[in-house]
Amino acid sequence: MFHIRTMTRDPSLPHDLRPRARGAVSNAAGRFEAYAVSYEADGWDRDEEVRPLRTHVTEERPRRIISYNRSPDLPFDRSINPYRGCEHGCVYCFARPTHAYLGLSPGLDFETRLIARPEAPARLEAELRARNYRVATMAIGTNTDPYQPIEKQFKITRACLEVLNRFNHPVAVVTKGTLIERDLDILGDMAARGLARVGISVTTLDEGLARRLEPRAPSPARRLATIRRLAQAGIPVRVMVSPVIPGLTDTEIEAILTAAQEAGAGAASWIMLRLPREVSPLFQEWLATHYPDRAGRVMNRLREMHGGQEYSADWHRRMRGEGVYARMIARRFDLAARRLGLDAAQGALRSDLFEVPLARGDQLSLF
Numbered sequence: 001m002f003h004i005r006t007m008t009r010d011p012s013l014p015h016d017l018r019p020r021a022r023g024a025v026s027n028a029a030g031r032f033e034a035y036a037v038s039y040e041a042d043g044w045d046r047d048e049e050v051r052p053l054r055t056h057v058t059e060e061r062p063r064r065i066i067s068y069n070r071s072p073d074l075p076f077d078r079s080i081n082p083y084r085g086c087e088h089g090c091v092y093c094f095a096r097p098t099h100a101y102l103g104l105s106p107g108l109d110f111e112t113r114l115i116a117r118p119e120a121p122a123r124l125e126a127e128l129r130a131r132n133y134r135v136a137t138m139a140i141g142t143n144t145d146p147y148q149p150i151e152k153q154f155k156i157t158r159a160c161l162e163v164l165n166r167f168n169h170p171v172a173v174v175t176k177g178t179l180i181e182r183d184l185d186i187l188g189d190m191a192a193r194g195l196a197r198v199g200i201s202v203t204t205l206d207e208g209l210a211r212r213l214e215p216r217a218p219s220p221a222r223r224l225a226t227i228r229r230l231a232q233a234g235i236p237v238r239v240m241v242s243p244v245i246p247g248l249t250d251t252e253i254e255a256i257l258t259a260a261q262e263a264g265a266g267a268a269s270w271i272m273l274r275l276p277r278e279v280s281p282l283f284q285e286w287l288a289t290h291y292p293d294r295a296g297r298v299m300n301r302l303r304e305m306h307g308g309q310e311y312s313a314d315w316h317r318r319m320r321g322e323g324v325y326a327r328m329i330a331r332r333f334d335l336a337a338r339r340l341g342l343d344a345a346q347g348a349l350r351s352d353l354f355e356v357p358l359a360r361g362d363q364l365s366l367f
Helices: 096-102 108-112 120-128 156-166 178-192 207-213 220-232 250-263 279-290 295-305 324-340
Strands: 056-059 078-080 113-116 138-140 171-175 196-201 237-244 267-272
Touching: 096 108, 096 279, 108 113, 120 156, 138 156, 156 178, 171 178, 178 196, 178 220, 196 220, 207 220, 220 237, 220 250, 237 250, 250 267, 250 324, 267 324, 279 295, 295 324
Parallel strands: 056 113, 078 138, 138 171, 171 196, 196 237, 237 267
Antiparallel strands: none
16 A cells, blocks of 8 residues: 655645655755745644545646757657646656656655647647658657546647648657556557557556555556557557566666566667656655655665765766676666567657658649
């Protein structure tokens, strides 16, 4: 079951709010805030007045939707994110610090104060029509999950896929969300033309650990079922064993790969736990709350891999770490992936089919 912290109330939350099924256990101000807010009980609070911490969604109208990067650690140079924040509430999420740019907390705000971008499909189409646009695989879900629960209401991810499908544009989707099964019609059609593939993240097979670690994400068994459905639809699927958490999930590498291969995954990858900026104190607070007996071991392993620091953002090392332990994890993963036939690199998606469709009012070409 999910354990609620019984220690002194978090001063960053109103006294009558209780977070249930949330990843973070606090809501401290982001690094750009000059002041921190602290709530003090006035003595009138009673048990029956306790309110659950609910999810709130606002809308944003971006001027541009495609983000570009030049990171040598990433296999893509462009991505789109339909949402800011993520209700899945994965406590380890490396995207949490981005909420600080919005004046919000990377803690509970990140998973309860979400921002939808309903004009993303229209902006995407406009950018794809630009004369200077050059096609390459578009990544979706690289920051926050495109199939988190609010996608069921907003359907922004589906609308973006419809745009990419019309343009014959290659796309790679990363998600934990089983709502992706709703879009098998689009993804299956694109995959048949060599235009789509999907990565499904499986961190652990332990249902109890998953509920604490990723409280509002689908269960591990349900994600394996999604891998099966995607594979049956002819969509190339990669299982992503990420993040690997030393002292917590590292013993499950072989089991996760085996279960994913049996479900139909054709490739696999892994990433070591990363704790950039505010993620480190949030994760350590989570460890102290749920696994105090393992907290020291987990953090010591991470420091060993980052030269004594909790995290190092150096290129070529930040995703895997360094040292004996990091090499051991890499070796175990490589051996298991090779044994299961998951070690082959996925083929490149097609870019030669890209074509800008006629827009309303355009004239047909005579040639």
